[in-house]
Amino acid sequence: MADYEPVLLKHEGVENIRSLEVYRANGGYQSLAKALKTTPDEVIDEVKRANLRGRGGAGFPAGVKWTFLPKDRKRTLLCVNADESEPPTFSNRYLMEADPHMVLEGTILASFATQAQTAYVYMRIEFHEPFHIMQRAIDEAYAAGLLGKNILKSGYDLDVYIHRGAGAYVCGEETGLIESIEGKRGWPRIKPPFPAVEGLFGQPTVVNNVETVANIPHILERGADWFKSIGTDSSSGPKLFCVCGPVNKPGCYEGPMTISCEELVMSDAYGGGMRRGVPLKAVFPGGISMGVLKSDELQMKMDFDDPRNFGLLGLGTAAAVVVNAESDMRDVLRNVSRFYSHESCGQCTQCREGTSWLYKIASRIAMGAGRIEDIDLLEEVSGNMGMMPGFSICGLPDGATFPIRGIVQKFRAELEEGIRNQPSGRADALLNVLN
Amino acid sequence: MPKIIIDGTEIEARDGVPVLQAALESGLDIPHYCYHPGLSIVASCRLCLMEMKLPHPQTKEMGWAPKLFPSCQTPVREGMEVRFGTEKVEANQKTCMEYFLLNHPLDCPVCDQAGECHLQDYSYKFGSAESRMYEQKQVNPKKDIGPKTLLYSDRCVMCTRCVRFANEVAGTGELCVTNRGGRAEIDVFPGVPLDNGMQGNVVDICPVGALLDKDFMFKQRVWFLKGGDSICPGCSTGCAIRVDSNENVVHRLKPRFNPGVNDWWMCDAGRFDFKYVHDVKRIAKPRLRRGQESDTPDWSEIPDIVRYRFEQHIARRGGASVAVVLSPMMANEEAWLLATYIRSLAPEATLLLGHVPIEGEDERYPVGCNDDDAKFTINNEKCPNRRGVEMLIEQLGGSTCAFEVFAKKCADGEFTAAWVVGGYPKGWPTKDLTKSVKKCELLVAQDIFENELTGEAEIVLPACAWVERDGSFTNAGGKIQPFERAIDPIQGARRDGQYLFEIAGNEGLYSGERVREMMADKMAAYANVAEAPLKPAHQH
């Protein structure tokens, strides 16, 4: 997409853009100044009209989410989700490092729209650089009257804090995040009550992703119609994509949600094709949790709707993990299942026991001690968990089901062949060691 | 009272309860672990899932929703329709039961919980007989987590009831979950053991054999135990309890659901301080002093001896010289039998409430709560029936006095005959009291252990422990609560109720109920003293 004009990454290459001065010199904080002269409802309406869908994974329209807040609320809290723990996803980090004030301006705008007087940026502990960069931006903003009391003399007050999590995937789930900020174990909450009604410290709360809020200054600057002109009706606006694995140019890229997975991996504007020309075997296009594509399914559009046509859960984080023909799907399976087994918080029986059992089975298969019937077992166990069928409190196990069942269903032949070609006797010997 | 339909059958539910509770109360056995009516709802074990009819998102037509819902987290609503008896629901129960056992050591043969374990029961009823896990089990350690409890975390099903109990009821918060996912474990922080005044309850609410009572550990297989419905005599809170015994030995006490009094709980003092019941130093036989000689008459002689001595004394000194000290350890029925008997011989006799042991202040839980928010109170009156004895004395009218006045009047020679009932597990009469009371010409001491008073008494009658008696106690709140006999009196002894019944001239067998009928003629409060309705029923 040579003619795509970057929005979120438009300041790439601008020297010192992390400083408030340079950000302002490049037009920064003008949307905020503009918005503060209007009403929160006007901001909400514009964002709603733009159909800005959440970039954190679920794709829920941000403006609509804000209207779930009770009308008669006394306090509102905003949490910006910078936990970013989905495997191969690093676009939030990239954005915070590249343009911290853009993220901050978006945070202030989202707070203004929801009338939050306190916002927390929830950041995983491993983000050291982004933490210092964002904190510096916040300090500068306070000094310049962009945060604190009476922002830009508008009468609106806001405090922003960065809360550093201890590093758990499940703390990215919005109610796990809320518990974690409250200083508790990151155990997702049962709903109702929903956070919009009773969230952080029992107050009405909105959780938005970093990239979601970073879009808001642009929507207010250039209007909802401009925003909708990028991408499609249901997948509008700019989007950050990540590509990683054995490709020529792994990295974070910006583009419209009209590109296909193939473009993302192969085109020179993005991943740049397979390294050393080794053929592609599979792609997990939405972070690993959305599921997997075979090499003949790469025409899938990187938007909010098309993934469902390929048996995927959704767009997810739009971060593609590429697997080449040199990798054994048994190892991929093991790697994927280890993640969920390690990250399940352990509240819900099906998720706690299911994810660890899946990892045990997958490990055994990867070690060359598989049985053909294990494949059905994997499918069965991964089908018996998840929030959508009601088996669990949060969506983490749905994110385990889709890639694991996807691998089993789409690569069954390869798995079976791997098991059939195991060195004979190895299975029994290994089982003796295992038991 | 909303009506809801469970599996096609309409039932009436109490307002505001979860569907699970309503289903259990209607007699259905719905497997569940994390739900406990006395704790907050976490809906995490996901064993209680059900199907529910909801309006279709587009057509608004009511139909079975494709997903399952936790019945413990769904409040009842008028007209709602749910079902448990479906393939989907049962498949989930089966999955869960398989999962609970994946890493479980299956050591039922050496587990105290066996026989009353909801992992056993549910596996039998809802699970499958074999495990399909082929790999090594995750082995979690056995831990000594406090003075009274052991945690075998390899048997734990992670329902977090124990953690919630420590946080929400005890208010001491010693327990926590450590680690994540399949490696999660219940634990305490180093140097902060599970040690609060109600810790025994965690063993009761643990649905499996993970939390174990050190006191009961390896003592008995539970199917040998016989339960007696009783009331704790430890303080005037009056917790409903079950006395578990085998061959006349009490092995443990457990709380019984008793709304508004102890709900599901009991304190550790009440639970563990029953050992005196089997103390070999207990008084086992009646004793009579004849001059310098001491004699143990046969029980059949006692009524005549007692009557003869009191009649003689009253003839000599008049009825006003007689005082009866009714102990707050006595049942209402026993106190009534003794009081009315003496009044029948001497209508002017004085009836009074005996020594009321007080220890410190009332203890309220959760620790640090406001008085109004207390979920449980341990009363500082360490006896079960102060209120009952007081009420009785008031109802019977006539002469009464305070306990201190009684001692003084004995010293002054105003009372020359006294029947003093004790029965306290801890030593009680002071030297001063004994010095005054021993001046009496006729002294009957009815007590459980020897003390200075029994040493001075002319007639000594053994008092039995409450587990050997039956009757009723009136708690501090004025609730009359019957308790039944759990074991036989120690050899040689007889139940207090029985010998008082005979002394009072009745024939046949004493029973609390029978005496309450006699009492109810005069005192309506004792009519229809039935067990509190035990709804909500809750299996565990």
Ligand SMILES: Cc1cc2nc3c(=O)[nH]c(=O)nc-3n(C[C@H](O)[C@H](O)[C@H](O)COP(=O)(O)O)c2cc1C
């Ligand atoms: C297991 C799990 C992990 C999640 N991790 C993240 C995360 O790291 N970052 C994020 O923005 N959203 C994450 N989410 C999604 C959040 O729950 C929430 O939907 C999102 O932050 C909302 O923001 P948005 O509406 O702006 O997308 C996660 C969800 C689940 C179930």
Ligand code: SF4
């Ligand atoms: S589904 Fe898994 S991660 Fe989510 S709350 Fe339950 S156990 Fe925790």
Ligand code: SF4
């Ligand atoms: S120890 Fe018992 S009560 Fe505590 S979480 Fe485990 S199973 Fe539940």
Ligand code: SF4
């Ligand atoms: S509170 Fe009182 S009545 Fe209840 S168990 Fe404790 S000692 Fe017994």
Ligand code: FES
């Ligand atoms: S009892 Fe309902 S989820 Fe545990």
